[in-house]
Amino acid sequence: DAKTTQPPSMDCAEGRAANLPCNHSTISGNEYVYWYRQIHSQGPQYIIHGLKNNETNEMASLIITEDRKSSTLILPHATLRDTAVYYCIVRVGGSARQLTFGSGTQLTVLP
Amino acid sequence: DAGITQSPRHKVTETGTPVTLRCHQTENHRYMYWYRQDPGHGLRLIHYSYGVKDTDKGEVSDGYSVSRSKTEDFLLTLESATSSQTSVYFCAISELSSGPNTDTQYFGPGTRLTVL
Numbered sequence: 243d244a245k246t247t248q249p250p251s252m253d254c255a256e257g258r259a260a261n262l263p264c265n266h267s268t269i270s271g272n273e274y275v276y277w278y279r280q281i282h283s284q285g286p287q288y289i290i291h292g293l294k295n296n297e298t299n300e301m302a303s304l305i306i307t308e309d310r311k312s313s314t315l316i317l318p319h320a321t322l323r324d325t326a327v328y329y330c331i332v333r334v335g336g337s338a339r340q341l342t343f344g345s346g347t348q349l350t351v352l353p
Numbered sequence: 354d355a356g357i358t359q360s361p362r363h364k365v366t367e368t369g370t371p372v373t374l375r376c377h378q379t380e381n382h383r384y385m386y387w388y389r390q391d392p393g394h395g396l397r398l399i400h401y402s403y404g405v406k407d408t409d410k411g412e413v414s415d416g417y418s419v420s421r422s423k424t425e426d427f428l429l430t431l432e433s434a435t436s437s438q439t440s441v442y443f444c445a446i447s448e449l450s451s452g453p454n455t456d457t458q459y460f461g462p463g464t465r466l467t468v469l
Contacts, residue, residue: 276457285443285460286396340386340398340411341445341458 243342244269244332251348254324260317262347264330267311274335275306277315278343279326286329286343289315293335320351356380357461359444365467372431374464376444378424385427386445386458387411387419396443402427434468441465 247265254260266275276291290297290304292313297304303316317324329346356379366372376385387399388411398411400419408419416438418430431438444461 283441283463285445285463288457288459291457335456339401341396343395345395 243334244273246330246332246344248328248330248344248347250345251350253350253352254317254320256322256351256353257319260315260320260324260349260351262315262317262328262330262349263312264315265312266330266332269310269332270334272334273332275304275310275313276331276333276341277302277304278329278331278341279324280329280346281323281326287326289328320349322351322353325349325351357444357446357459359442359461359464361464362462363465365469366434367469368435369433372434372466372468374429374442374444374466376427376429376461378427378446380446380448380459381424382446382448383424384447384449385421386447387417387427387429388443388445389413389440390443390463391440399429399442434466436468439466439468 244266274291274293277289278286280286290299290302292304292306306313327346327348329343358377360375384403386401388396390396397413399413399417400411402408402421405421420428442464445458447456447458
């Protein structure tokens with residue numbers, strides 16, 4: 243799995259968009275970008291994933307650069323309940339094996 | 354949210370006693386996983402299953418065994434618990450598909466185990 247780099251922490255005002263960056267410069271052509279988050283003491287929660295096109299679901303949007311070396315997770319209207327550690331994971335799709343979580347980004351949504 | 358439950362949610366036990374944690378799913382997913390999470394180590398895979406009675410070791414399998422006698426249940430057993438096995442244990446499930454949800458893992462709420 244390709245290595246990812248995320249800032250250790252970020253703050254965001256409640257109601258504003260939260261933009262979480264991730265660098266994955268060694269990503270291979272068959273590797274997907276996954277995003278999970280973990281709210282304190284809870285199980286990791288799947289957010290979104292993509293291969294090369296931008297993706298959107300009810301939780302977030304994922305923007306992947308054209309060269310696929312970086313991506314941004316966007317929470318359009320952050321709430322206090324979005325305070326969590328966000329993990330960017332790059333891995334081959336369809337592999338049914340271990341997810342490797344790095345250090346992630348601690349997002350704190352401020353009132 | 355995926356239908357995954359874990360039991361018990363909290364357990365305190367003594368060194369040397371056997372402990373079994375249960376993961377139950379209602380999604381009929383083929384793959385099930387057991388992870389442990391410790392400060393400074395992130396999530397580490399203990400064992401996983403790719404079908405009924407089909408299991409394999411993960412990164413930190415020593416001291417743990419698993420069983421899967423039916424699709425919906427995956428049991429993790431600590432034959433003789435040690436203090437180093439104090440951790441939070443998460444179960445996850447996934448299903449392979451050719452569509453956009455390929456291999457997404459969904460996690461349960463976790464079991465907090467303390468071994469005294």
